[in-house]
Amino acid sequence: LTIAGTYVYELKVTSNLQSTAYAYVSVQVNPATSGRKSNSQEPEATGVTDDSLPANDLTVKINPNPVVNTMSVWIDGKVTGKTSLQVYSMTGTLLMQKEFMKDTPGLINQTFDVSNLPKGIYIVNVIVDGKYKKVAQVIKQ
Numbered sequence: 001l002t003i004a005g006t007y008v009y010e011l012k013v014t015s016n017l018q019s020t021a022y023a024y025v026s027v028q029v030n031p032a033t034s035g036r037k038s039n040s041q042e043p044e045a046t047g048v049t050d051d052s053l054p055a056n057d058l059t060v061k062i063n064p065n066p067v068v069n070t071m072s073v074w075i076d077g078k079v080t081g082k083t084s085l086q087v088y089s090m091t092g093t094l095l096m097q098k099e100f101m102k103d104t105p106g107l108i109n110q111t112f113d114v115s116n117l118p119k120g121i122y123i124v125n126v127i128v129d130g131k132y133k134k135v136a137q138v139i140k141q
Contacts, residue, residue, distance in 0.1 A: 005029060008088045008123045008135070026125050026135045058134050060126045066139035069115040073126065076107040081129030085110070087138075088123040095122070102128055114140060 011023045058077035073085060080102050087096040095117060102108055117140050124136045 006086060006088070006094070006125060008090075008092045008125070010090055022121075022137075024123055024135060024137060026123065026133065028133075058126075058128060058132045060124070060134040060136050062124060062136050062138045066141045067114055068141050069113065071112045071114045071124075071138060073110050073112065073124065074107060075102060075110070075126060075128070077128075077132075078105045079128045079132045080105060083129075084125075084127045085112070086125040086127075087114070087117070088125065090121055090123070 005028075007027045007029065009025050009027070011025075012020060013022075014020045058075070058079050061074040061076075063072045063074060075083065083100050083102045085096075085098045085100075086094055088094055096112070096114070098110075098112060100110060119140055122138050122140060124138050126134050126136070
């Protein structure tokens with residue numbers, strides 16, 4: 001049984017020299033509309049989107065990174081619309097969510113108070129217009 005929501009998965013690889021690298025992927029699971037599949041040959045939409053937008057459509061940068069108390073999120077690109085920012089723990093728990101409008105193409109900057117988050121590594125998920133997504137990693141000191 002899969003519950004609707006955004007899930008963030010981490011892959012950690014450690015070399016024999018103890019070098020460590022991480023990779024992250026965010027998966028959006030939409031609520032089921034029916035337990036039955038249609039007889040149509042068309043594949044059903046899964047709600048999973050990828051981050052393979054053209055470079056100018058959406059970019060997300062976090063400054064400073066590592067953060068201490070305040071995180072500035074720079075969102076740039078052609079896309080506009082209702083924007084959602086979600087901060088997840090490395091276990092996939094949603095810790096913070098904010099919504100705002102990106103009214104015009106180009107660069108906007110939003111500042112968020114993260115002083116209540118404990119030290120650690122977090123995943124920041126930015127969704128613009130319900131369909132354009134970018135995922136970034138932030139370190140909280």
